[in-house]
Amino acid sequence: MGLLENIAVVGQAALDAFDQVNEAQELEKIRVEYLGAKGRLTELSRAVGSLPPAERPQAGQAANQALKAAKQAYQTAQTKLGATKTQGVALDVTLPGRRHQLGREHLISRTMTEICGIFERLGFTVVEGPEVETDYYNFEALNFPADHPSRDMQESLFVGDKLLLRTHTSPVQIRTMEKQKPPVWIVAPGKTYRRDDDITHSPMFHQVEGLVVDKGISMADLKGVLSAFATAFFSPDTAIRLRPSFFPFTEPSAEVDIACVLCGGKGCRLCKGSGWLELLGSGMVDPALYNFVGYDPREVSGFAFGLGVDRAAMLKYGLANIRHLYESDLRFLEQF
Numbered sequence: 001m002g003l004l005e006n007i008a009v010v011g012q013a014a015l016d017a018f019d020q021v022n023e024a025q026e027l028e029k030i031r032v033e034y035l036g037a038k039g040r041l042t043e044l045s046r047a048v049g050s051l052p053p054a055e056r057p058q059a060g061q062a063a064n065q066a067l068k069a070a071k072q073a074y075q076t077a078q079t080k081l082g083a084t085k086t087q088g089v090a091l092d093v094t095l096p097g098r099r100h101q102l103g104r105e106h107l108i109s110r111t112m113t114e115i116c117g118i119f120e121r122l123g124f125t126v127v128e129g130p131e132v133e134t135d136y137y138n139f140e141a142l143n144f145p146a147d148h149p150s151r152d153m154q155e156s157l158f159v160g161d162k163l164l165l166r167t168h169t170s171p172v173q174i175r176t177m178e179k180q181k182p183p184v185w186i187v188a189p190g191k192t193y194r195r196d197d198d199i200t201h202s203p204m205f206h207q208v209e210g211l212v213v214d215k216g217i218s219m220a221d222l223k224g225v226l227s228a229f230a231t232a233f234f235s236p237d238t239a240i241r242l243r244p245s246f247f248p249f250t251e252p253s254a255e256v257d258i259a260c261v262l263c264g265g266k267g268c269r270l271c272k273g274s275g276w277l278e279l280l281g282s283g284m285v286d287p288a289l290y291n292f293v294g295y296d297p298r299e300v301s302g303f304a305f306g307l308g309v310d311r312a313a314m315l316k317y318g319l320a321n322i323r324h325l326y327e328s329d330l331r332f333l334e335q336f
């Protein structure tokens with residue numbers, strides 16, 4: 001067999017071998033056999049130099065072509081084996097599964113749901129109102145006259161002329177009474193906004209408003225309902241007290257305190273020695289409000305309250321700083 005013929009035969013054998021190989025170690029062996037320093041194709045192309053000058057160009061060209069084709073076939077085989085290897089890993093059914101981490105309700109949402117659930121069991125219905133509110137519903141119809149200093153109690157964030165981010169959930173009282181005749185037993189949860197920012201006050205926070213308007217409602221009903229709430233939410237022996245206060249839309253008004261969750265009323269650092277912690281604002285609905293919604297104050301009476309959800313969560317879970325609730329730090333959130 002002449003050199004030219006030899007190159008053709010060995011070249012084809014190399015191509016076939018690279019085409020059929022299906023294992024990386026085998027591929028390396030074939031590479032060494034044909035393309036290594038002493039490989040069969042390498043030796044053949046080296047032999048071209050010992051041919052008579054007239055035969056060299058043709059044999060040289062054939063040897064180069066065979067080498068090039070074999071190298072290409074080698075690369076193709078390498079890629080094919082690499083891809084199969086990756087595919088094998090992806091399909092390895094013996095590997096342990098990856099566990100998906102389950103999320104959970106944020107502490108605020110959970111507290112809100114829990115609070116509303118307690119009131120629903122007491123016969124209240126849950127309603128909602130807008131977070132961007134008009135001056136009329138946030139203040140005027142709640143008996144805050146324009147330019148009255150009582151508006152200063154709430155650090156309002158205005159977003160337009162007579163349009164603001166609601167400072168409390170009390171506007172839902174008016175919106176509900178406009179739509180519905182007594183009896184009314186509602187709670188209204190939602191976000192509220194004030195220009196406040198310290199360890200117990202956040203610019204965005206949450207309230208649950210409560211409103212009852214019915215025949216013969218008295219302050220005893222207010223105290224009974226809020227006492228039932230406090231014992232269900234905190235613990236069965238939680239005492240409450242009503243402390244005189246002022247809100248333009250309730251008369252009389254009362255702050256409701258609960259016995260300190262840490263010392264039970266004896267006096268400690270948390271309650272600053274008083275034995276009590278402030279929980280919410282409340283009072284008997286001021287009859288002036290009934291004029292805005294067309295109720296007859298001789299027929300019905302009612303009470304209302306506004307509970308800080310963030311405050312309730314802080315008291316229940318012993319949180320020292322309200323900002324923990326809004327920093328999205330999983331190390332904090334995953335504790336609850």
Ligand code: FA5
Nearest residue numbers: 168170196201202205279280281282304305306308311
């Ligand atoms: C009110 O907002 C009245 N609308 C409550 C009310 C409703 C009274 C119905 C009478 C009848 P006050 O401004 O006190 O009241 O806020 C109520 C509660 O919201 C506070 O006790 C406190 O728990 C919470 N709160 C107020 N401002 C903030 C704040 N910046 N960050 C977190 N909680 C707050």
